[in-house]
Amino acid sequence: MVSIRFSSALNNLTKTRATTLELGDTTIKGVFDELIKQFGEEFEKRLFENGEIRRFVNVYLNGEDVRHLSGLESPVTDADEISILPAVSGG
């Protein structure tokens, strides 16, 4: 079961801060395809631009920014944790 935590900036769409999905072995893209089915086009629009994760969105797979893995093609297995957060760092 993949667990996903959402930023509070998505609250008005997801109405929940976390969810779980039973997808078997998949990819980050596979997870998002399922989330978009659940939360609709607005969810996709908020996080994606031209099919890519928006510049100001960070998606972490077990604490690792997926940009440092294989992006949307990063493999996801059943026990993985995903967090979707705004890209805010440094001072």
Add this chain to the structure above:
Amino acid sequence: MSRVIGLKCRECGAEYEANIQNTCYECFGPLEVHYDWDEVQNTVSKEKIAKGPSSIWRYADLLPIDGTNYVDLGAGYNKLHHAKNLGKILGLKELYILDESVNPTNSFKDRVTSVAVSKALEFGATAIGCASTGNLASAVGAHAAKAGLPAYIFIPGSIELGKITQMLAYNPHVIAVDGTYDDANRLASEVADMHPDWAFVNITIRPYYTEGSKTLAFETAEQFGWETPDHIVAPLASGALLCAISRGFNELEQIGFVDDSKKIKVSGAQPLGCSPISTAVINDTEVVPVKNFKTIAHSLAIGNPADGYYAKQVIQNSGGNAASVTDEEILDAILLLARTEGLFTEPAGGTTVAGLRRLVENGDIDPDERTVVYVTGNGLKAQETILKALKQPEIIKPTYSEFTKKFGHN
């Protein structure tokens, strides 16, 4: 009336009430403070500033705080040194250094923290937090102590002992993370998101926090008699500081205090071992986050710079450039600054001075340009690192003959 209308998305322009919020609910873009410029214009004046306190709060009319309940340890209004000796060596006719090592916790982070913690009190926050490479940790610890609020500070486990010692003295809750700053920041972001009544200065109340850095521009202009420099050089970590300084000059022009803010060339320096922004500027590419980095300039070691995209734009639109400098160049620059101007800075300041040197050598800075360099932190915080580049003193017997043997006088 408040001079703050609310928050506005830098990407799509969506507007929000002033609150503890950093992200646009429409496009996930970063938010910035939206001012009522008529109200600002009605209250601000050069005369009022001249009579104000010797701290950033002399510019209160240009900062996003209502009332006067400032958490003020005295950050800012620091000396703009005319660096004639260093300028001569580098071949610059008019070089100035704004020395931030003398702030209450010895880095420029006191400016942003003083604004952020003051705003947190205004919002009724129950705790202060931050993710930090060290300097911000001390600034937040000190200002939270003064404000009487608990602090939660997330740091990478590898920061300098000098910075940890100072921070621990203020007694915050310290969360030392086995990982980099980016790891500490991600964890802090998740905790911040789950605690909406806590104010994480560089995360959830970041729009107000970054405003504090504009005071570097205000001070520069005021000390020049309300004139602007031709070229400025700032360190690059997240990119927020450089953007805020540039914005500060532009706002001074907007209110009629200076002319020609758009003519200021803005350049930045980053350590080669962690240089996502300077690399993007030099190669004119996207800012690509870096995961594995190694540099002695820990304060600048941010692999995923939130404002990198904007910093690159500011630099390129201004006609400035960037430099990526090696650890060796950084240490050389620390010693050069100490030996020419008597200013002792940490590796972040060394990076900026080394970057200045490189930019001059490459012809990016003209010898005739009035140039200002922002030296953002104190060398006492990074003694272990800097000591490695220094010759240890030889111990002699306390006799005059021993002294003359060594120094050759009779």
